Amino acid sequence: MKLLNICKGAVLAIGLTASTAYATTVDFIVGGDTSVADVSACLGCDVTIDLNSGLIGSAFSLGVGETKTLAFFDITADTNNPFFAAGLFGVDATLAFATPGGSASAIGGGGFLSAFGSITLGALVWDQNEFTLDFGNGGIYSVVFDQGVDLILGTAKTIYADVTLEAAPVPLPASALFLLAGVGGLGAVRLRKKKAAAA
Numbered sequence: 001m002k003l004l005n006i007c008k009g010a011v012l013a014i015g016l017t018a019s020t021a022y023a024t025t026v027d028f029i030v031g032g033d034t035s036v037a038d039v040s041a042c043l044g045c046d047v048t049i050d051l052n053s054g055l056i057g058s059a060f061s062l063g064v065g066e067t068k069t070l071a072f073f074d075i076t077a078d079t080n081n082p083f084f085a086a087g088l089f090g091v092d093a094t095l096a097f098a099t100p101g102g103s104a105s106a107i108g109g110g111g112f113l114s115a116f117g118s119i120t121l122g123a124l125v126w127d128q129n130e131f132t133l134d135f136g137n138g139g140i141y142s143v144v145f146d147q148g149v150d151l152i153l154g155t156a157k158t159i160y161a162d163v164t165l166e167a168a169p170v171p172l173p174a175s176a177l178f179l180l181a182g183v184g185g186l187g188a189v190r191l192r193k194k195k196a197a198a199a
Contacts, residue, residue, distance in 0.1 A: 024168045025061045026139065028068070031098035032056055036073045040089040046078045047089045052158075059099075062141070062165035070095070070161045072145070075122070077114055077155040085114040085155075091124070095143060095161050100169075102133035104143040104161075114155055122157055123149045132166070139169030 034056050038049035052071045060068050072095060079085040088111045096103035106129060112122035129145040146160040 029099040031096040033096035067164040072161040100135040104131035137169035140166040
C-alpha cells in the first residue's frame with residue numbers, strides 16, 4: 001500500500017511538472033556568428049546582400065507555439081541600365097543564437113529580372129530552408145528561411161526568417177521538487193487518515 005501511494009505521488013508530480021514546464025517562455029538572443037555572404041554575377045547591374053544591421057544582439061522571448069519573424073538580410077540590385085537588368089546571386093547564410101544556443105546555416109541561389117528600375121521579378125531557393133534545433137532538456141525550436149518567387153516594386157527585397165518555439169525545456173530541479181512535494185503530500189494525507197481512524 002505504501003509503495004502504491006509513492007507511485008501515485010510520482011505520477012502526480014510528473015503531471016504537475018509537465019504542465020508547469022510547458023507554460024514557460026524561452027529567451028532568444030541573436031549571436032555574433034550570424035552572417036551572410038554573397039557571390040553574384042550580374043548583367044548591367046551590381047547585387048549587394050547585407051545583413052540586417054540591428055539583427056545581431058537583438059532579443060525576444062517566445063512561448064510554446066509562438067513565432068518571431070526576423071528581418072534577416074536585404075538583397076539589392078543597383079541597376080546601371082535604366083531599361084533592363086538581369087542577375088544571378090548566391091547566398092551563404094547563418095542565423096545563430098547565443099541564447100538558447102544553436103544555429104541554422106544554408107546556401108541559397110536565385111536570380112532576378114528588373115525593368116526600368118521599378119519592377120523586379122526575383123526568386124530565391126535554399127538547399128535547406130527548414131531547421132529543427134534541440135537546445136537541451138527537451139527544449140526545441142524551429143527556424144524557417146524565406147524562399148520562393150516574388151514580384152516587387154523597386155530593386156530591394158528583405159529576406160525573413162521565422163523562429164518558432166516548439167517545446168520548452170523541462171526544468172529538472174523543479175521536477176525533483178514536485179516529486180518530493182507529491183510524495184510528502186501523500187504521506188501527510190495518510191497520517192491524517194490514521195489520526196482520524198484512531199479518534
